[in-house]
Amino acid sequence: MNLTVNGKPATIGEETAVSITHLLEALQVEQREYVTVELNGDIMDRGDFETATVKDGDSVEFLYFMGGGR
Numbered sequence: 554m555n556l557t558v559n560g561k562p563a564t565i566g567e568e569t570a571v572s573i574t575h576l577l578e579a580l581q582v583e584q585r586e587y588v589t590v591e592l593n594g595d596i597m598d599r600g601d602f603e604t605a606t607v608k609d610g611d612s613v614e615f616l617y618f619m620g621g622g623r
Contacts (some may be wrong), residue, residue, distance in 0.1 A: 557612040570606035573597060582615055589616040 554571075556563045558580065565571070565579045573592070577585050590597045591614040597605055607613060 554606075554609045556560050556607065556610070559614055568609075572610040573602040573607060576607050576613065577602070584617070587617055589618060590614070591616060 554566050554567050554570075556565070563580070565576070566573055566576075566578070572580070573590055573604075577588070590602070592605065592607065593612050
């Protein structure tokens with residue numbers, strides 16, 4: 554399956570749609586408990602990671618929000 558991940562082409566071995574949880578594992582995303590996932594321009598609810606699917610041609614962004622500053 555071919556995807557765009559954080560603006561770059563990426564390929565995973567699966568040929569059918571996979572859950573966001575599976576994608577996070579397949580791409581070995583670090584700090585999964587802190588990541589926000591944007592799928593095709595939509596911010597996904599963490600509770601939907603098991604049911605929302607990623608399919609060939611989708612665009613995924615992994616975002617980490619950090620506090621700090623003045």
